Amino acid sequence: MRNRFHIAWLLVVLVACQSEPKGRPDAYYLKTGDSLSAAAFQTIRGALQTAIADSGVDKAIRFCQLNALALTHQLNTDFIKIERLTERYRNSQNQLTDESKAIWDTYKTKLAAGDSLQPVVVRTANQVDYYKPILLQPMCLTCHGQPNSNIPASLVATIDSLYPNDLAKGFSVGELRGLWQIRFQLP
Ligand code: HEC
Structure with missing residues (x-):
């Protein structure tokens, strides 16, 4: 009888543990992800604007090449990793991964249908992706933008010399340019 009682409790505890997702509720990751992506964007945009103002857009491209990844990763910790991923990349280190490709496709479909795009949280056993x-x-x-109209010809030449395999020209305003991915490692 006592044993049965214990087994019943053990089952209750096991079921409770399984139904409780690891980590915090989605709202926490959405809020933290929003703050971190906004902060990372401001850091990159601020540094870029300063570089353009100081030495012109041509030098700013070189500045981006040297610093964009480090600035993207500036707020990383042992448990949080920030990336900017995309399909048509300039720097091949920013290529979509298998997991992010699924999110990318969903956003593309929504954008084509005229829906607004919201941040999402994807949970796996050991991590939460925002x-x-x-x-x-x-x-x-x-x-x-468009080479030779939005992007002056001399700048096109600089971009192509620094990034011979560049795919990140020819965008229009409002197009999906990339994704912030913020990965929270769970304990
Ligand atoms: C002065 C030129 C310049 C401007 C302006 C600029 N970018 Fe970029 N962008 C770059 C360069 C150069 C890279 C590649 C950086 C690297 O090597 O890591 C890049 C990379 C990126 C990436 C990472 C993916 C990839 O293709 O490698 C994203 C996303 C991006 N830019 C979005 C934007 C958005 C959005 C804006 C406007 C708010 C913007 N950029 C304005 C030059 C620029």
Whole structure:
């Protein structure tokens, strides 16, 4: 009788543990992801604007090549990893992964249907991924818009010399340019 009682409790505890997802509720990751992606964006945009103001857009491209990844990763910790991923990349280190490709496709479909794109949280056993779409803004056209109209010819030449396999030109305002991926490692 006592043994049965214990077994019943053990089952209750096991079921409770399984139904409780690891980590915190989605709302926590959405909020933290929003803050971190906003902070990382401001860091990159601020540094870029300073570089353009100080030495012109041509030098700013070189600045990006040297610093963009380090600035993206600046807020990383042992448990949080921030990436900017995309399909048509300039730097091949920012290529979509298998997991992020699924999110990318969903965002593309929604955008084509005229829906608004919201951040999402994807949970796996040991990590929680936050994704947020990056849409192209007017200020991005100088380096990611149409060659020879938005991007001056001399700048096209600089970009192509620094990134011979560049895929990140020819975008229009409002297009899906990339994704923030913020990966929270669970204990
Ligand atoms: C001065 C030129 C310049 C401007 C302006 C600029 N970018 Fe970029 N962008 C770059 C360069 C250069 C890279 C590659 C950086 C590297 O090597 O890591 C890049 C990389 C990226 C990436 C990472 C994916 C990839 O293709 O490697 C994203 C996303 C991105 N830019 C979005 C934007 C958005 C959105 C804006 C406007 C808010 C913008 N960029 C404005 C030059 C620019």
